[in-house]
Amino acid sequence: MNLSSNPTAHDSVTLVHATHLIQDSSEVASFLKKSGFELLEFIKVSDGRNTHCLQISLNETYISFEKRNNLFTKEFVDIALTGFGLGTKDIVSTQGRLTLHGFHPLAIEEQKLLFSEAKKERREIECKVFKLKKSDVLEGNVEFIDVISSTKSDTKSVHYNALSHFHAIIICTDKPEETIARYCWLTNQPSPRRIFNSSWQVVLGQQKIIVCSVEEVERIFPSVNVTNLPSILGYALLTKNLSKTKDYFSHNESLFQSLNQGSIQLKLPDFIGGNLIIGTNAADFPWNGDFN
Incomplete structure (x- = not known):
C-alpha cells in the first residue's frame, strides 16, 4: 500500500500522549504510585471547562488521566482509554493539510495547564491544540498539539518502575x-x-x-x-x-x-x-x- 502524500520535516507528526477518562482520581493515583510512577497533577482549562488531570511523563511524551468536573457531560461517566494526541511543529499547516484531504479539523484553541506550586502559587503553561470531528476518527478522540508550545512537562522522566x-x-x-x-x-x-x-x-x-x-x-x-x-x-x-x-x-x-x-x-x-x-x-x- 502506498499513498501519495508528501511528508516534510515541517509537517512531520509524532505521537505525544494517550488519554484515559476516569471517575476517581484518588483511586487512580494510588494505583499508579503503587505501580512505581511519579505523577504530576494539574488543571487543564480548555473549551470552557476545567479538567482535573494526572500525568505520567515519559521523556517528551506522556499519559494523561482526566476527570471532568462538568457533571452534566455524558463522557464523565465513561471510564476508558479514550484518545491520543499527535504532535506537529506547524499546527496551522497541519490543520490546512487535513482540511484539503477531506478531514474536519475544528478551530485551533489555546489550552492552559495550571500546576500547583509551593506557597499556594500556580505555574501556567499554554499550548495550541485542535481536535477532529468524531466522524473523522471513529476509534476515539484525536487531537493535534503544537509541540513548540507543548503541554509536556519539562520534568525529567524518572519512575521507580523504570x-x-x-x-x-x-x-x-x-x-x-x-x-x-x-x-x-x-x-x-x-x-x-x-x-x-x-x-x-x-x-x-x-x-x-x-x-x-x-x-x-x-x-x-x-x-x-x-x-x-x-x-x-x-x-x-x-x-x-x-x-x-x-x-x-x-x-x-x-x-x-x-x-x-x-x-x-x-x-x-x-x-x-x-x-x-x-x-x-x-x-x-x-x-x-x-x-x-
Missing part, C-alpha cells in the same frame, strides 16, 4: 485497510507496513501507530476480550529494566502475562481501562517480527 518511553498506540478494527489509510493521511506518512496477515503499522520516527484487525488481536493482546469496534485497545511502553517493572506491577490485581517475544502484557484495572505491552526495546513487541 518505564521510560511511549512507543506505540494500538487500535483494533474490523476494517484495517480503511483505517490504516486514514492514519496515513492523518500522520502524513505514505507507506504503512503490513504486519501479520491483515494488520498494519505507521512508523513515526521511533514510535508507531498499530492498526490491528479484530481477527489478529490474539497475536498482540492474548486473552483480551474486544467489546467495541473500532476502539483504542492499548499502548506500548519501553522500560530500562523489565525485572524492576515486573516487580512493581506484580503487587496489584492487574492481569499480568509474559509474552513470547520477551515483553509483558498488563490489563489495567477497570477504573482506568485499557491494556499495556511493556518491553526493553522495540524488537520485543509482537508487531516487530513476522512481516509479510
